[in-house]
Amino acid sequence: EPTLLLDQTRVIMAWHLPGVLSEEFQRDCVRNLEFLFPDINRSITGSRSWRTQEDLFTKSHIRGAIELSPAWYQQGKPKVSTILKGSHADPGPRQWLRAEGLHTAILSATLMVMHPDLYALGRETFLKLAASTLDKEMQQIVLECSTVYSVVLVILNWATPFHRDLSYQVQWLDMLATIEGDPDLHIKLDNLGVRLAYSLGTVVTLSRKVVWHGVPASVSDRFA
Structure with missing residues (x-):
């Protein structure tokens, strides 16, 4: 059953949609992962950044985390993230963006x-970027994007430590979608005292500023 979590003022802090993504949706997503190799395997580093910290990834031949953005802010100006630039050695990430068009559109529709x-704000932002930017490469990629989120993070076989982001606004909802993985996997919303099923095909949206959330490692291959 879908679940909504509200605060005392009845502001929605999280949505939980268990098993909402079809098997076909998930199979297509798994197949399209090949476009992200080898970039995603190269993403794991010895740095202290918890997003790419090696000991948080399970032992698997496929693992890593990469961010894709058509309008990544660098030095206060929107730029295409390096992995999507035409100068990037591997065209795979841009091919992935196109191949995943239907899936990201479906997820954006759930946000609507x-x-x-938030959906309207994201859509308006992309339309303005497409119409006003002088960066031809950004303009092209923005037009190819079917998501209203400015950044897509693809994660494979990663145990997510509890975290939140104080730079966000309370009303901004992050969207998490899990593909494959253990059938009994759960996401924990620590400061809410809630543990929710996070198995195959589940979508969770939550206030990243407020909700401390984390996901333990999956024995089976999983990506989000």
Whole structure:
């Protein structure tokens, strides 16, 4: 059953949609992962950044985390993230963006139901970028994007430590979608005292500023 979590003022802190993504949706997503090799395997580093910290990834031949953005802010100006630039050695990430067009559009459509104002803001931002930017490469990629989120993070076989992001606004909802993995996997919303099923095909949106959330390692291969 879908679940909504609200604070005392009845502001939605999280949505939980267990098993909402079809098997076909998930199979297509798994197949399209090949476009992200070898970039995603190269993403794991010895740095202290918890996003790419090696000991948080399970032992698997496929693992890593990469961010893709058509308008990544660098020095206060939007830029295409390096992995999507035409100068990048491997065209795979841009091919992935195109191949995943239907899936990211479906996820964006769920946001239109869950948070119509955030959906409208994201869509308006992309339309303005496409119309006004002088960066031809950005303009092209923005037009190819079917998501209203400015950044897509693809994670494979990673145990997510508890975290939140104080730079966000309370009303901004992150969207998490899990593909494959253990059938009994759970996501924990620590400061809410809630543990929710996070198995195959589940979508969770939450206030990243407020909700401390984490996901333990999966024995089976999983990506989000």
